[in-house]
Amino acid sequence: MKITGQICALGAMSGTSLDGIDAAVLITDGVTITGFGRHDYREYSDRERATLKAALGLWPDDDVAAAARVISHGHRVVLAGFADIDLVGFHGQTLCHDPGGRGTHQLGDGDALADDLGWPVVWDFRTADVRLGGQGAPLAPFYHFALAQWMQATSPMAFLNLGGVGNLTWVDPAKAKPEDPGALIAFDTGPANALLDDAMLKRRGVARDEGGALAAAGQIDDDIVSNFLAHPYFYKMPPKSLDRDTFSDLSVAVSSLSDVDAAATLTAASALAVAESLQHCPSPPSEIWVCGGGRHNPTLMQMIAAAVDVPVRPVEDAGLNGDMLEAQAFAYLAVRIARGLPTSCQGTTGVRAAVSGGTISKPSPKSL
Numbered sequence: 001m002k003i004t005g006q007i008c009a010l011g012a013m014s015g016t017s018l019d020g021i022d023a024a025v026l027i028t029d030g031v032t033i034t035g036f037g038r039h040d041y042r043e044y045s046d047r048e049r050a051t052l053k054a055a056l057g058l059w060p061d062d063d064v065a066a067a068a069r070v071i072s073h074g075h076r077v078v079l080a081g082f083a084d085i086d087l088v089g090f091h092g093q094t095l096c097h098d099p100g101g102r103g104t105h106q107l108g109d110g111d112a113l114a115d116d117l118g119w120p121v122v123w124d125f126r127t128a129d130v131r132l133g134g135q136g137a138p139l140a141p142f143y144h145f146a147l148a149q150w151m152q153a154t155s156p157m158a159f160l161n162l163g164g165v166g167n168l169t170w171v172d173p174a175k176a177k178p179e180d181p182g183a184l185i186a187f188d189t190g191p192a193n194a195l196l197d198d199a200m201l202k203r204r205g206v207a208r209d210e211g212g213a214l215a216a217a218g219q220i221d222d223d224i225v226s227n228f229l230a231h232p233y234f235y236k237m238p239p240k241s242l243d244r245d246t247f248s249d250l251s252v253a254v255s256s257l258s259d260v261d262a263a264a265t266l267t268a269a270s271a272l273a274v275a276e277s278l279q280h281c282p283s284p285p286s287e288i289w290v291c292g293g294g295r296h297n298p299t300l301m302q303m304i305a306a307a308v309d310v311p312v313r314p315v316e317d318a319g320l321n322g323d324m325l326e327a328q329a330f331a332y333l334a335v336r337i338a339r340g341l342p343t344s345c346q347g348t349t350g351v352r353a354a355v356s357g358g359t360i361s362k363p364s365p366k367s368l
Contacts, residue, residue: 003338006034007086010119011331012075014093016164016244017193017293018052019207020044022327023078025085030335033150039324042078044070056244058095059105067093071108076116088113089334090123091326097137097243103127104136114361122334124359129344134351137241141169141186141348142336143329145178151318158285159315160304161326162294164194165242166274169348170281179345179354185281186348187238190273191247192294196266198251209263212299218264224253228269234276239350270294271303278308288312291322333358 012023021044025037044052048070055067071093079088092108110123126136144159153173161167166189175183193208200206200214209215228250233240250269254262278284288310294300295314305312315322333343342354 003030003087003335005029007335008037008084009087009089009331009335010079010082010085011089011091011327011329011334012079013091013327013330014071014074015326016094017197018044018049018164019293021074021078022324023082024321024324024327024331025082026328026331028146028332028335030332030339030341031146033146033332036321036328038082039321039327040078040081041323042074044074048074052093055095055107059102064095064107067095068107068109072112075108075113079113079117085117085119087331087334087338088117088119088121089125089330089332090121091125091330092123094244097241099130099135099137099241103130110359110361114363118363120338120363121361122337122358123361125330125333125337125343125357128357129349129351129355132351132353132355134344134349134355135239135241136349138167138169138186138188138348139333139344140167140326140329141171141184142178142343143325143332144169144186145171145173145184146332147320148173155286156281156283158281158288160189160274160288160290160312162192162270162290162292162300163326164192164197164244166190166192166270166294168274168277170285172282179342181347182282184345184347185238187240187277187280188242189277190233190242190270191250191266192270192292193297194244195247195251196263196270199254199262199266203259203262208293209267209297209299212267212297214260214263215267215297215299216264218258218260218262220268221254221257221261221265224250224265225269225272227253229272229276234273238280239346239348241349267297267300268303271300271307274304275307285310289315289318291315291320291325293323295322
């Protein structure tokens with residue numbers, strides 16, 4: 001399909017934290033951002049979350065039917081509440097991510113969603129990148145570059161997303177395009193919320209360490225954190241990416257600790273992984289702008305701020321919505337794909353050449 005000018009794109013994201021579906025409208029031509037539209041959120045029920053969690057690690061040839069129904073129903077419900085949409089960016093749910101092996105698996109059927117909604121849907125964003133030798137993640141950096149331009153940044157800066165897994169994007173806003181050499185460096189930092197949320201659910205039957213209260217009351221096990229930071233991943237040069245459960249050994253390591261000490265240790269591990277990541281930036285960022293659910297955890301934010309030498313600020317301080325940045329990112333990427341513009345490059349995923357990934361599904365005539 002041919003896209004010209006600014007359009008109304010709707011992005012949807014279901015992340016590795018398995019909390020729910022973010023949906024947000026972005027007005028963009030796939031290069032510049034003109035405005036931000038309505039947004040919505042649909043939380044997964046406990047049963048839906050359990051179904052998705054049980055499907056983690058499964059591939060398309062496994063039995064993922066129950067999880068597929070959760071993704072299909074949840075997206076159909078939240079996205080149908082929008083109107084006057086030109087294009088949808090549908091990420092789906094990552095079940096497996098193994099770019100050096102079997103590839104990557106985002107659960108979701110863009111063809112069916114296009115028929116359900118009556119709008120064209122862009123989906124399967126990561127496969128083309130992986131097939132061309134890239135990590136397939138992170139994909140938000142091209143949007144971060146556009147945001148840096150929107151913010152009128154003049155010096156290198158960084159965006160930090162604290163979702164289930166943490167990822168960092170270093171941006172040089174002086175470059176003309178995101179695919180230009182030196183414009184972007186992006187990679188996963190380590191666990192952010194996933195392991196802590198899993199521990200809270202297992203130990204206390206709650207979704208998260210609300211407000212970082214348990215971590216604030218606990219003692220950090222320095223030996224466990226030191227062993228965690230000795231993992232080869234932290235010495236690997238970017239681009240690089242993680243599966244949600246790459247650091248599952250850390251969960252085992254804290255299993256003998258009390259609830260408060262486990263929370264403190266897991267939170268410290270996430271924070272110090274961010275600090276370690278800055279060694280891979282071409283130059284120190286002037287500021288770190290934080291989005292994702294982890295920015296609501298003051299203990300985590302304080303630990304990150306204490307571990308780095310630059311200001312750490314929630315993106316709300318720049319007039320942005322940190323809960324919706326990733327959904328907006330997939331709206332932005334969808335427009336770029338519809339225009340044939342690249343969505344990843346060597347600096348973001350390690351792909352050999354800048355690539356525009358994704359599949360575009362149009363509604364069948366009978367659904368219109």
